Structure formats: C-alpha cells, structure tokens
Amino acid sequence: MARFYDPAFRAEDESIARLEAIAWDAYSNARKSPVTVKAGVGYADPDYDLSVEWRAASERIKAAQARQRDPATRSRVLIVNASSRNDYTCPGEMSKSFRLAKIAQGAVERRAFDVDFLDLSRLNSDRDLHIHPCKGCVSTAMALCHWPCSCYPNHSLGLVNDWMNEIYERFSAAHGVIFVTPVYWYQVSSPLKLLMDRLVCADGGNPDPTSTHGKKADEAKRIELAGWDYPKHLAGRAYGIVVHGDVAGIEGSRRALSDWLGWMGLIESGQKSQLDRFIGYYEPYATSHAALDRDVDLQKEVVNVAEAVAECVEQIRNGRRQPDDALETPRAK
Numbered sequence: 001m002a003r004f005y006d007p008a009f010r011a012e013d014e015s016i017a018r019l020e021a022i023a024w025d026a027y028s029n030a031r032k033s034p035v036t037v038k039a040g041v042g043y044a045d046p047d048y049d050l051s052v053e054w055r056a057a058s059e060r061i062k063a064a065q066a067r068q069r070d071p072a073t074r075s076r077v078l079i080v081n082a083s084s085r086n087d088y089t090c091p092g093e094m095s096k097s098f099r100l101a102k103i104a105q106g107a108v109e110r111r112a113f114d115v116d117f118l119d120l121s122r123l124n125s126d127r128d129l130h131i132h133p134c135k136g137c138v139s140t141a142m143a144l145c146h147w148p149c150s151c152y153p154n155h156s157l158g159l160v161n162d163w164m165n166e167i168y169e170r171f172s173a174a175h176g177v178i179f180v181t182p183v184y185w186y187q188v189s190s191p192l193k194l195l196m197d198r199l200v201c202a203d204g205g206n207p208d209p210t211s212t213h214g215k216k217a218d219e220a221k222r223i224e225l226a227g228w229d230y231p232k233h234l235a236g237r238a239y240g241i242v243v244h245g246d247v248a249g250i251e252g253s254r255r256a257l258s259d260w261l262g263w264m265g266l267i268e269s270g271q272k273s274q275l276d277r278f279i280g281y282y283e284p285y286a287t288s289h290a291a292l293d294r295d296v297d298l299q300k301e302v303v304n305v306a307e308a309v310a311e312c313v314e315q316i317r318n319g320r321r322q323p324d325d326a327l328e329t330p331r332a333k
Contacts, residue, residue, distance in 0.1 A: 026156045034155055039210045048210035057148045057165035058207070064173035075313050076114040077306075078174035079105050081121065082181035082192035088125035095121065096279060096292050100242055100302050101180040107306035108178075113313070116170055120191035128161045134197035138204075142228050142333075143212055144220035147205030149198060164198045171202070176238035176313040177266070178306060179257060183245035188253050196260060203264045204230035204333070230332045235265025238312035240273040240305040244298075246288065250276035267322065269312035272304045 004016050026034070033051035040046050067073050083097035098121070105115050122129055135151050137144040152162035171177065181188045188196075206212065212220045239261045243254040254276040262268065277298050280291030292298070 023158070029156070031156045032154045044208050044211035045213065046210075048213060050210065051150065053153060053165075054146075054148070054150050054209065057168065060165075060169045061148055061172045064169045068173050068175060071317065074112070074114050075175050075310070075317060076116060076173055077108045077176040077178060077309060077313065078116045078118060078170055079108070079178045080118045080180065080192070080195075082179060082189045082195075083121050084124050084184075084189050084191055086119070086121040086125055089121065094289075095182070096244065096288060097180045097182050099289075099292065100244065100299075101178075103299055103302045104178050104180065104240075104242070104306040107303045108310050111307075111310045113310055116174065118167065118170060120189070120195065123163070123191050123194075129163055130161050131164055131167075131191065131194040131198060132159050132162050133194065134200060137215070138200055140217050141220035141224045142204045142230060143206045143223040144215060144217060145201045145205045146209045146212075147201045147207045147231075147233055149201045149205075150209050150214070164195075167195065167198075168202070171199070171234055171237075174237060175317065176240070176269070176309045178240040178242070178309055180242040180302075181244075181253070181257075183243060183249040183253050186249035186252065188243075188257065199234075199264070202233045204228070205233065207231075207233075232265035236316065237266050238269045238273075238309050238316060239266040240269050240309040241275065242302055242305055243276040244279050245276075246278060246280055246285070247282060250278065267312060267316065269305075269308040272301075273308035273312070275301050275305050277301065 001016070001020060009016065033053065035052050036049035037052055037055065038046065039048045039050040039055075043050070068076070079101050081095070081098050081101040083095035085091060085093065085095040086098065087094060098119070101117070105117060108115050123131060132152050134149075137146075137151065148165055148168045152164065153160040179192070181192050184190070187193070206220075206223075211223060241254055241257050241261075243250045243257070245253075254274060258268070258274055268274070277295075279295060279298065280288045283291060
C-alpha cells in the first residue's frame with residue numbers, strides 16, 4: 001500500500017482495496033509461481049509444474065552457452081561497471097568507474113571483439129530494476145540452489161523485476177569478463193556484492209528444479225549426500241579486474257574478487273589483468289575527476305587489463321590448457 005501513498009491515488013481507493021485483497025490471497029496461499037507448465041522430457045520429474053519464467057530463463061542461458069562454445073562466433077567480453085553512481089542518481093554526475101570501464105571497452109573493441117556493457121548503477125536509477133538478495137539456499141544443500149536461481153520472481157511476496165535472469169544469460173554468452181569497481185568502506189560496491197552473491201548458483205547450482213520438486217530441503221540433502229558434482233557453469237572464461245579507491249581497501253577488494261573468480265573456475269589473464277590503484281590519494285573528492293584526468297598511467301593500465309583479457313580469450317579459444325586442467329580436486333564444493 002505504500003506504493004499508493006500519494007494523495008493523487010485517493011480517487012481509486014476502492015480499486016486499490018480490491019487489488020490489495022487479491023495480493024493478500026496470493027501471499028496467504030504462497031503463489032510464488034502462478035503460471036506453470038509440465039516440465040516434460042529431459043527433467044527428473046516430467047510431471048512437475050515448472051515455472052514458465054524459470055524455464056524461459058534456463059532456455060536462454062542454454063542458447064547463450066551454445067553460442068559461446070561455437071568456434072564460429074565472434075569473441076565476446078562482458079564489462080561490468082560496479083559503481084552505484086550515474087547521471088540519474090543523487091549527485092547527477094558520471095562515475096570514475098564508468099569512465100574506466102569505457103576505456104576498457106574501447107580497448108577490447110579495437111580487437112574486433114563484441115562488448116557487452118553491464119552497468120550496475122542502473123539499480124539506483126531504474127525504478128523497477130532489482131537484484132534481490134541471495135536467500136542462502138546453498139547453506140541447506142547445494143542441490144537446492146538452482147541454475148538459474150529459482151528464488152525469484154516470487155509473485156506472492158511481490159519480489160519481481162529481478163535482473164539476474166538476464167545477467168546470467170549475459171555471463172553465459174561471454175568468453176571473458178572485466179570488473180571495474182570502486183571501493184566503498186573497504187569493500188566492493190553494494191550492487192557488485194549483490195551480483196556476486198546471486199552468482200552462487202553458477203558455482204555448483206542444480207539445473208533441474210524438478211529433482212528437488214522446487215525447494216524441498218530433504219530431497220536436496222539426499223541428492224547432495226548421494227554425491228553432487230558441483231558443476232561450474234561459468235568455468236573457462238577469462239577475467240580481469242580494476243579496483244580503485246581514494247584512501248584504503250583496494251588491495252583487499254582486488255584479492256577477494258580474484259579469489260572468488262578463480263574459485264568459480266574463471267581463468268586469470270596474467271599479472272597485468274589485475275589492477276588496484278588510488279585516484280587522488282587522500283585528496284578531496286571534489287577534484288577526483290581531475291585527478292583521473294591527470295593520471296594517464298592509470299588509464300594505460302586499464303587498457304592493459306582489457307588487452308590482457310582479450311589476449312587470454314583468444315588463447316583459450318585456440319585451445320590453451322591450464323597447467324592444472326587434468327587434476328581432480330579432492331574437495332569439490
């Protein structure tokens with residue numbers, strides 16, 4: 001009802017009350033996925049009522065994976081701008097991360113690659129665009145965490161317009177990914193942390209929700225304990241990192257991102273593909289863009305990150321193998 005606080009809605013109070021009653025009924029009866037189809041052939045339980053929204057997302061991801069693996073397709077790099085700021089947020093000013101990400105984009109495009117630019121700052125300026133928080137299904141059982149995530153949309157709770165199904169598809173289509181993030185209070189930005197948490201399903205997630213009949217914890221636990229292989233759905237993609245700050249936290253954030261991506265099976269693109277730098281160290285925020293303008297070495301280092309990722313993508317697509325490719329981990333999780 002808070003959506004209708006504006007007095008302009010008062011003329012429609014009776015209509016709003018009817019909508020509220022419908023929404024309350026959906027909530028009371030937990031109609032999370034009100035439109036379903038039978039899962040059909042290829043699923044553990046073909047008779048399970050599968051969300052049409054989840055199924056559509058899964059099919060788009062599979063198609064993206066197929067394109068990514070096709071040697072005839074152009075190489076594609078996903079660039080993630082993780083700043084919370086853009087021209088439409090409160091300051092109304094371009095972010096330094098955006099500027100650096102665009103430098104990286106130009107360098108990749110000069111290699112005749114396709115570039116997909118994912119601007120996470122849109123979470124703060126697009127009213128109905130969200131990355132809802134991870135609900136931690138993995139902590140119950142890995143098989144309960146579906147690929148793609150089946151926690152959203154949840155229509156009975158009004159948790160809709162989740163961006164992640166599109167983002168999963170974009171990661172799946174990429175041969176390489178570059179993250180550009182500022183440091184906020186010793187860590188990466190909150191939009192990037194939301195993204196990271198929701199990518200947990202890419203690291204061991206269950207591609208068949210019918211095997212657990214939705215979110216039945218006991219079934220998921222039995223599957224994991226019987227021997228789960230923790231599939232790494234985004235493994236084999238190259239990555240690069242640009243972390244910038246003004247006082248502290250850049251090195252720890254860069255290491256955390258590198259550890260996270262390596263854990264998921266993404267491939268480091270060499271030493272020059274990971275960068276942490278201060279912009280205007282202990283200088284006023286008000287002059288930070290001018291400080292970036294002056295720091296041409298930093299700008300060149302960002303180009304190097306992009307070049308390193310592009311080179312790594314080409315090597316991977318030409319058959320490069322990692323030294324540890326043949327090794328099996330004794331701790332698959």
